[in-house]
Amino acid sequence: MGFYDFFINWYLHYDRVISSSLRQARYENGLGNTQKNNRKDDSTHVPFLVVIAEDNEIYDELLSLSKEHADIAVVLGARTMSQDSKSSASSYNSTTYKLLVSGRATHLLNLVCGLPQYDTSASALDDWKKWIVVYSDIDTAWLQNPLPFVASKLFEVDIASIIRSSRPQQLRPKYDILAPLDSKSKYCTGFLVIACNPASIIFLSRWEEKLLLNPQLNQPIFNLLLRTRHSDYKSLRHESLSEVEFPSGKLFFDEDRNQTEGRGQTVVVHNNFIIGHDEKKKRFEDYGLWIS
Numbered sequence: 001m002g003f004y005d006f007f008i009n010w011y012l013h014y015d016r017v018i019s020s021s022l023r024q025a026r027y028e029n030g031l032g033n034t035q036k037n038n039r040k041d042d043s044t045h046v047p048f049l050v051v052i053a054e055d056n057e058i059y060d061e062l063l064s065l066s067k068e069h070a071d072i073a074v075v076l077g078a079r080t081m082s083q084d085s086k087s088s089a090s091s092y093n094s095t096t097y098k099l100l101v102s103g104r105a106t107h108l109l110n111l112v113c114g115l116p117q118y119d120t121s122a123s124a125l126d127d128w129k130k131w132i133v134v135y136s137d138i139d140t141a142w143l144q145n146p147l148p149f150v151a152s153k154l155f156e157v158d159i160a161s162i163i164r165s166s167r168p169q170q171l172r173p174k175y176d177i178l179a180p181l182d183s184k185s186k187y188c189t190g191f192l193v194i195a196c197n198p199a200s201i202i203f204l205s206r207w208e209e210k211l212l213l214n215p216q217l218n219q220p221i222f223n224l225l226l227r228t229r230h231s232d233y234k235s236l237r238h239e240s241l242s243e244v245e246f247p248s249g250k251l252f253f254d255e256d257r258n259q260t261e262g263r264g265q266t267v268v269v270h271n272n273f274i275i276g277h278d279e280k281k282k283r284f285e286d287y288g289l290w291i292s
Contacts (some may be wrong), residue, residue: 022143102215105208117198137190180246
């Protein structure tokens with residue numbers, strides 16, 4: 001069984017939380033319109049979603065999404081797999097799997113290079129979504145809209161309070177890359193926030209270079225490159241996302257975890273630390289996260 005059904009499940013979570021967030025933002029904007037003096041609020045804009053298909057059959061299947069929604073684009077991966085991923089999945093750590101995940105840096109580099117670089121003269125509140133890429137594996141479940149949390153971490157401010165303010169503010173990002181943790185010292189590449197700037201582009205280029213030279217699991221080399229701090233990207237600023245809001249599968253699905261202080265605050269959960277399509281699906285089902 002392939003992971004096409006995981007994409008459908010991921011998209012249903014995504015659509016639900018984004019739609020709910022937009023409805024709430026538009027409602028609040030309507031109530032506070034006079035206080036805001038009709039100032040533009042980017043929180044009511046739908047994010048642009050790019051879906052990367054890794055084989056031709058999946059690409060053809062997903063094209064209907066982009067035809068129905070102007071805010072969705074479907075892109076065929078650079079290393080198109082001959083395997084039909086709708087009916088079969090590559091085994092973890094297999095040669096085919098390594099080829100597949102080694103394309104991640106290339107995908108991200110292409111996306112980031114297509115964005116405008118951060119303009120310090122612009123209002124970050126209005127424009128911040130235009131120059132970052134939020135990447136997500138499809139074995140994640142979005143339980144809340146992560147974008148406000150990402151913005152608050154990126155700028156280290158309370159974005160919600162700025163939105164409510166009638167005074168526009170110019171903000172500068174504090175970080176170039178944000179990622180959740182899989183352990184105390186290792187980032188997870190299953191959910192990444194990347195700003196468009198020279199430091200992040202150089203880092204992605206180095207990551208891509210290593211993966212193209214030797215197809216491998218992309219996460220270990222990602223962390224190794226960050227630790228080595230190459231002179232080309234020594235100015236790169238990276239930080240972890242909260243484990244409470246962006247937990248790994250090891251944390252979220254831990255039966256001993258306090259549910260009120262843990263799962264109730266989750267924004268995005270990654271169904272990792274478990275191998276296999278059926279095993280991942282069952283764990284999602286057991287916790288009420290399988291809605292496809």
